[in-house]
Amino acid sequence: MHLQSLKVVNFRALKNIEIDFDSHVNVIVGPNAIGKSTILEAIRLVKAMLSPRTQHESNQALFALGAASPHVPNRLKMNAIAQDEKAAIVISCRYKFSGDEAQWLKNSTPQIATNFVQARMGQAFAFPGALIAFLSSPQGKTELDKATTEINEEWVKIDAAGQQITIELTITPGVGPASTGSQIGPTLLSALEARNAPSQTIFSYFPADRALPSGEQPVQLGSADSNQQLEAHNSQPQLKYSRLKNTIFSAIVTSNQGRENLYAEFHRIFSGILKGRHIKGVGINEIGLLSITVEDETGRQFDLDSMSSGEKGLILTFLLIERTLVEGGLILLDEPELHLNPAVCKDLLPFIVDQYASRKNLQLIICSHSPEILAGAFDREECSLYSLMSGSMLTKVRRQDQDVISSALRKLGTSESEELLFKGIIFVEGPDDILVLETGFGDILRRLKLKDLGGRIEVERQIELLQSAEKDAPSAAMRYFIFDRDDVPSSLTSTESVKVLQWGRRCLENYLLDIDAITDLLMDPDVAKVPFANMGEVTGFLKSLAFNQLTERAAREQYISYGFGDVGLRANEIKGKGASEIAETLLQRLTSMKARLEVVSEKDWKQKFEMNCADREEQLRKIWEAKWREDCDGKRLFQDIGASGRLRMSVRNFKKRVITQMRNTQSENWRSAKSLLSELTGAPM
Numbered sequence: 001m002h003l004q005s006l007k008v009v010n011f012r013a014l015k016n017i018e019i020d021f022d023s024h025v026n027v028i029v030g031p032n033a034i035g036k037s038t039i040l041e042a043i044r045l046v047k048a049m050l051s052p053r054t055q056h057e058s059n060q061a062l063f064a065l066g067a068a069s070p071h072v073p074n075r076l077k078m079n080a081i082a083q084d085e086k087a088a089i090v091i092s093c094r095y096k097f098s099g100d101e102a103q104w105l106k107n108s109t110p111q112i113a114t115n116f117v118q119a120r121m122g123q124a125f126a127f128p129g130a131l132i133a134f135l136s137s138p139q140g141k142t143e144l145d146k147a148t149t150e151i152n153e154e155w156v157k158i159d160a161a162g163q164q165i166t167i168e169l170t171i172t173p174g175v176g177p178a179s180t181g182s183q184i185g186p187t188l189l190s191a192l193e194a195r196n197a198p199s200q201t202i203f204s205y206f207p208a209d210r211a212l213p214s215g216e217q218p219v220q221l222g223s224a225d226s227n228q229q230l231e232a233h234n235s236q237p238q239l240k241y242s243r244l245k246n247t248i249f250s251a252i253v254t255s256n257q258g259r260e261n262l263y264a265e266f267h268r269i270f271s272g273i274l275k276g277r278h279i280k281g282v283g284i285n286e287i288g289l290l291s292i293t294v295e296d297e298t299g300r301q302f303d304l305d306s307m308s309s310g311e312k313g314l315i316l317t318f319l320l321i322e323r324t325l326v327e328g329g330l331i332l333l334d335e336p337e338l339h340l341n342p343a344v345c346k347d348l349l350p351f352i353v354d355q356y357a358s359r360k361n362l363q364l365i366i367c368s369h370s371p372e373i374l375a376g377a378f379d380r381e382e383c384s385l386y387s388l389m390s391g392s393m394l395t396k397v398r399r400q401d402q403d404v405i406s407s408a409l410r411k412l413g414t415s416e417s418e419e420l421l422f423k424g425i426i427f428v429e430g431p432d433d434i435l436v437l438e439t440g441f442g443d444i445l446r447r448l449k450l451k452d453l454g455g456r457i458e459v460e461r462q463i464e465l466l467q468s469a470e471k472d473a474p475s476a477a478m479r480y481f482i483f484d485r486d487d488v489p490s491s492l493t494s495t496e497s498v499k500v501l502q503w504g505r506r507c508l509e510n511y512l513l514d515i516d517a518i519t520d521l522l523m524d525p526d527v528a529k530v531p532f533a534n535m536g537e538v539t540g541f542l543k544s545l546a547f548n549q550l551t552e553r554a555a556r557e558q559y560i561s562y563g564f565g566d567v568g569l570r571a572n573e574i575k576g577k578g579a580s581e582i583a584e585t586l587l588q589r590l591t592s593m594k595a596r597l598e599v600v601s602e603k604d605w606k607q608k609f610e611m612n613c614a615d616r617e618e619q620l621r622k623i624w625e626a627k628w629r630e631d632c633d634g635k636r637l638f639q640d641i642g643a644s645g646r647l648r649m650s651v652r653n654f655k656k657r658v659i660t661q662m663r664n665t666q667s668e669n670w671r672s673a674k675s676l677l678s679e680l681t682g683a684p685m
Contacts, residue, residue, distance in 0.1 A: 518538060
């Protein structure tokens with residue numbers, strides 16, 4: 001029984017998604033809190049509500065979602081599970097039966113008809129003897145005949161659809177849950193589950209919250225443990241993790257074959273993923289506690305309890321997959337990389353594929369944040385990779401879609417992995433930009449990855465590169481570029497997947513020239529070695545540092561105005577050209593420069609330059625009286641604050657304190673920068 005497609009409407013973070021699953025292992029990636037785990041919960045909820053294996057499975061699934069309470073189980077909280085609590089939730093799952101499963105179900109039609117009648121009566125979990133009288137009555141026989149006819153008619157549709165069936169759960173406000181897909185399908189799925197022993201299942205959910213107990217745990221065997229085994233598959237999946245020793249000791253006690261299989265499975269795990277270890281023994285230790293002894297390659301022996309929670313979780317997960325999942329089963333696995341180091345994560349997906357999915361014909365739907373697992377999904381033909389980009393967009397990532405743009409991403413110091421694990425990548429000029437933006441605007445940027453490119457020239461070059469690649473291979477992944485104005489407005493504009501923001505002020509630090517925030521800090525003795533007395537002193541100090549830049553600024557602008565140019569080789573002028581063309585280009589530039597230099601008089605040029613600089617400085621001074629915080633070199637100003645010797649901290653930490661103060665007070669400068677970032681990323685203000 002493998003899941004072929006899923007449709008989810010209005011369920012928690014998922015507004016409307018639809019996807020086909022076409023591989024043994026299906027990996028879903030995406031930013032935090034975007035709804036990856038909700039996909040698994042949706043699949044689980046349909047199964048629990050329409051095809052429960054235990055009497056309380058439906059309620060337990062609703063309890064886990066916060067949609068119902070054990071104290072008031074019949075009251076449904078739509079606002080806990082619906083994005084729009086006034087609209088219906090629809091979750092549709094299309095399953096495909098294997099040939100053996102279909103044949104077994106057809107041969108079991110009489111029993112399935114009985115189950116179907118019981119379910120219609122609301123007696124699905126009633127003791128069979130209690131229904132004998134009704135099922136033996138004329139009315140009961142009529143109902144059985146009717147159910148048998150419906151099942152046979154349904155099989156005609158199932159066979160025509162390639163042995164596929166759709167079960168659909170609709171939860172309507174004020175009405176409640178209902179089966180709106182195949183009415184026979186849920187009973188067929190329940191029958192496939194019910195044919196297994198309590199210790200085995202065709203459907204299992206492994207949630208991310210793996211709370212593994214340590215120390216002595218009560219071990220139950222036989223009938224006392226049967227109900228817990230059933231509940232652990234789906235209705236209360238967290239029980240799996242409290243049953244680690246139970247799982248191991250039940251295998252030991254059951255039979256010699258069980259002991260041999262257990263040791264073989266430990267060997268598979270230790271040789272394939274947690275390498276260099278083997279199980280030494282199972283029994284009672286010297287102080288009378290149940291103990292599973294592990295030995296590493298150095299001969300050191302230790303108890304299983306002393307292994308990390310990630311390693312224990314991994315052992316338990318694979319022990320349960322091997323011992324409880326029947327061939328052809330379906331596994332929902334959330335964050336298998338939890339508490340594991342990258343070296344283990346690198347081997348994790350190949351191990352799952354080779355040792356379980358392919359060998360036992362299992363289907364896994366995995367949600368992950370691990371770049372190593374994501375990379376493994378790219379490398380294995382048995383895997384499909386899906387990117388959840390929003391509550392309305394879940395898309396398959398095709399290998400060929402990434403070829404054109406991957407080289408450009410590598411040059412940016414990023415990868416396809418980061419693009420899929422985050423909502424987008426923001427490229428900035430330097431590490432201080434990352435510090436300021438993450439500290440001041442974390443609410444907007446929390447699903448975005450920030451990376452620095454080492455300067456504006458590289459930022460602009462990479463924008464052009466990616467926008468050129470975008471023409472050949474359009475991408476749904478978003479890339480954002482933020483860079484300074486530096487008195488040189490850029491002509492670059494945003495495209496569909498490459499968004500561009502050039503600050504309206506000279507650089508990002510100019511937004512940090514917030515007099516109120518800086519005054520609060522420079523009057524604080526924990527920040528300033530010699531605190532200022534008032535805002536006027538702080539303003540005067542900052543303004544004097546800014547105006548010290550005027551002479552340099554005037555000289556630079558005046559010299560540029562002469563248009564002498566430079567003789568350097570420019571990449572776009574020589575790329576793909578022969579020596580003759582390059583020489584012609586350079587000669588034209590030299591000739592132009594020579595013509596301009598001929599008018600330069602050695603006698604009076606210096607004097608005229610000084611006079612022109614003085615005039616330009618005076619012009620700038622008048623402008624800066626009102627606009628010095630926007631137009632001065634903000635980076636230079638903060639460096640000068642540090643060079644003044646007044647700070648008890650680094651300039652970098654001072655910037656962090658300033659943006660934190662601005663964020664806490666929501667100053668005008670902070671709101672201006674936030675508005676630009678919101679417009680760039682599409683985040684709400």
